[in-house]
Amino acid sequence: MRILVCILCGSERHQWINPRLSTWLVQMGRDRRYNVDFQWIADSQRVEYARNLAVDAARKGNYDGLITLDNDICPQFNPLDLVGMAGDVVTTGTGFHLDQGTRVAHENVCCCLIRSCVWQKIPAPWFVWTNGNDELLSPAGGVGEDIFFLRLCESNGFKIHTAPALASHFHTCDITAVAARGVAPQQQQQQVQRPYNVADLIMRGAR
Numbered sequence: 060m061r062i063l064v065c066i067l068c069g070s071e072r073h074q075w076i077n078p079r080l081s082t083w084l085v086q087m088g089r090d091r092r093y094n095v096d097f098q099w100i101a102d103s104q105r106v107e108y109a110r111n112l113a114v115d116a117a118r119k120g121n122y123d124g125l126i127t128l129d130n131d132i133c134p135q136f137n138p139l140d141l142v143g144m145a146g147d148v149v150t151t152g153t154g155f156h157l158d159q160g161t162r163v164a165h166e167n168v169c170c171c172l173i174r175s176c177v178w179q180k181i182p183a184p185w186f187v188w189t190n191g192n193d194e195l196l197s198p199a200g201g202v203g204e205d206i207f208f209l210r211l212c213e214s215n216g217f218k219i220h221t222a223p224a225l226a227s228h229f230h231t232c233d234i235t236a237v238a239a240r241g242v243a244p245q246q247q248q249q250q251v252q253r254p255y256n257v258a259d260l261i262m263r264g265a266r
Contacts, residue, residue: 061094062142063122065113068130069102077229079133090139096120107204110168110186118178129169134226141172146220148173148212154228168205170226181215 064087068076087095098116103109110127117125126138134151141149151170178185186204190196202210209219 060123060142061096061121062124062126062139063113063117063120064095064097064126064128064138065100065116066097066128066130067100067103067106067109067113069100076130077133077227079227080128080130083133083138086137087139090137093139093142095139096122105188107184107186107188110204110208111184114173114178114185115183117173117175121175123175125173125175127168127171127173131229132169132226133229134170134222135224136222138170138172141170141222144172144220144222145218146172147176147217148209148219149222150209150219151222151224151226153226165221166206166209168208169228170222177212177215177217180217181211185211 064084066076066080066084068074084097088097098113100109100112100116103112113127114125124142126141128138132153141151149172150165150167152165153167153169185208187207188201188204189207190201191199213219
């Protein structure tokens with residue numbers, strides 16, 4: 060099985076890749092379970108364009124799956140483990156600073172597996188950042204490119220699952236760790252993988 064791993068990085072991301080993520084990349088390159096190639100999506104603004112470039116590269120290369128990794132993410136597991144999990148798209152819970160406060164959100168693609176069946180059925184663009192449907196195109200009522208993508212996949216009948224472990228999200232600190240404070244360990248890391256629809260992902264992250 061051929062897997063493309065795309066890392067989003069570049070000047071808009073301060074020319075930095077998390078050192079712990081770099082360690083995973085080395086281990087992934089030595090992993091013999093799959094035929095793995097790497098591509099750095101560098102200096103591609105805006106983020107929806109960068110993510111579309113990643114899917115397009117996997118499509119053009121006839122890969123069986125795509126793993127996308129943001130430069131400031133470090134999962135608690137080998138990202139190639141996502142390939143063996145159920146689901147056409149497999150997301151990973153990650154901490155974010157949001158209007159509702161700092162919380163773990165599962166409706167993201169910072170560390171995500173997308174199988175080839177997705178881009179074989181759904182034409183580009185896969186990622187679109189939308190604004191509200193008012194005369195000023197205000198942000199309220201719009202959605203980010205990741206939620207747009209997950210909803211698009213769901214509307215086309217694809218199964219979205221979330222990994223049983225979290226991914227650290229580094230700014231000045233690990234936002235995931237901050238968001239997970241006060242949450243019981245069994246809630247932070249489930250023992251079994253579960254499927255979710257997008258609405259469930261949003262509600263789960265808000266808890």
